[in-house]
Amino acid sequence: MKPRAVVFAYHNVGVRCLQVLLARGVDVALVVTHEDSASENIWFGSVASVAAEHDIDVVTPADPKAPELFDAVNRIAPDFIFSFYYRHMLPVDLLALAKRGAYNMHGSLLPKYRGRVPTNWAVLHGETETGATLHEMAAKPDAGAILAQTPVPILPDDTAAEVFEKTTVAAEQTLWRVLPALIAGEAPHLPNDLAAGSYFGGRKPEDGRIDWSRPAQQVYNLIRAVAPPYPGAFTDIGGERFIVAQARLVPESGTRAIPAEFVRTVSNLPAGLTVADNALFGVCGDRRVIAIRELRHRAADGSADPAGGERVVSPAEFGRITQTSRHS
Structure with a gap:
């Protein structure tokens, strides 16, 4: 029987990781994404469009704490909840609805660069490496156990957009590699030592x-x-x-x-x-x-x-x- 999932996703990482789940045979019962903002430069792919191509129900709640969303996920009774570049923290009671765990794809090598826009912060600080990490979701952001990571180089003249393209591929590779073990209940859950890492907030123009x-x-x-x-x-x-x-x-x-x-x-x-x-x-x-x-x-x-x-x-x-x- 196929594992059933609810997917919270946005941006290019959301597009690619949703496609990985479908390619690996996961039954995605619901996709939760964002409405595109008219004030934002939309230069990235559409998760909603990918979901529509596969006849998956899509909702765009303004608040992931909305009771209606909780009830919808509860009715689905998912094995897994995944978050791929969804822009809001998910409440703990919602995460608890996933019978086999709730997991997030983050654009850094955790525990470094927890928080918002990790690629931009890594380039700003002159890092020479970053990557993608699949980790268990917890009450704190990017704080749960680590399942898998894929590093990518940051070259001296790379822009954040160029690094983000690499990170998107790293996210796809990370999920593709670990998903069979996760479905089989055999994926490692490694410590995420927050004291050894760093946290950064969002950036404004x-x-x-x-x-x-x-x-x-x-x-x-x-x-x-x-x-x-x-x-x-x-x-x-x-x-x-x-x-x-x-x-x-x-x-x-x-x-x-x-x-x-x-x-x-x-x-x-x-x-x-x-x-x-x-x-x-x-x-x-x-x-x-x-x-x-x-x-x-x-x-x-x-x-x-x-x-x-x-x-x-x-x-x-x-x-x-x-x-x-x-x-x-």
Whole structure:
């Protein structure tokens, strides 16, 4: 007899892990997901669409503590409850309805980076590795026993979006590998030593503000951690907002395209965004330089750019906009 599950899921990890359950023969009786927000950049796959393709009932409650949801899950009497990038903590009484356990897929190598947006935090802190962990759900977030993990590298120039793509594959591989043992009642439940790990909360768009007085590696990590499709690292000049969408940390020894002598000249300019030799650079507090490969403009008050929304600007346009802003 197929094991029966209720699945709470969203985003690409939700899509891929739901597909793994179906491919492994799990009877998914109900999918609980989120309504897409009109204010959010929806750049990821739809769990609801995957469920619809497989004739699975879908609900989108605003609150997972709703009595109606509890009653619906109770009627299903699931063997398992799974959470794959669902954005709310599930109440303990709901988890207890799963006769054979409730499990969550988290985007880090627990116990490191418990909590919200773990991929972005890992890139921000300059980590060289992260991954995906399937763990038992408990009253505290990401605190239950660990069943399986899959690591992925974070390369020096990876953005959070690029790392998230790797983490999505790692989540799929983790679930695929451990699911047969979990169904057979033979999956390991390893200690999750919270004292050896870390917890981080959510991030807001304002957290992307660049402090050019910081060392260049820290600034570059911030740029990578929130690069599009996330809101982006930004700096305000006058009444104008500039978002650093793509950049590269320039070696102190320079490169073929940016010779060391030129780097030394630029590094002596004031900290912040600057134009040199018709190219955009960011000068940081330790006098190291970041080459800006794509700069976007939006008015600092959030109103649209006169040319129509957020748009890429050239070094010359940047100079004209900031000159006008400073003299207006």
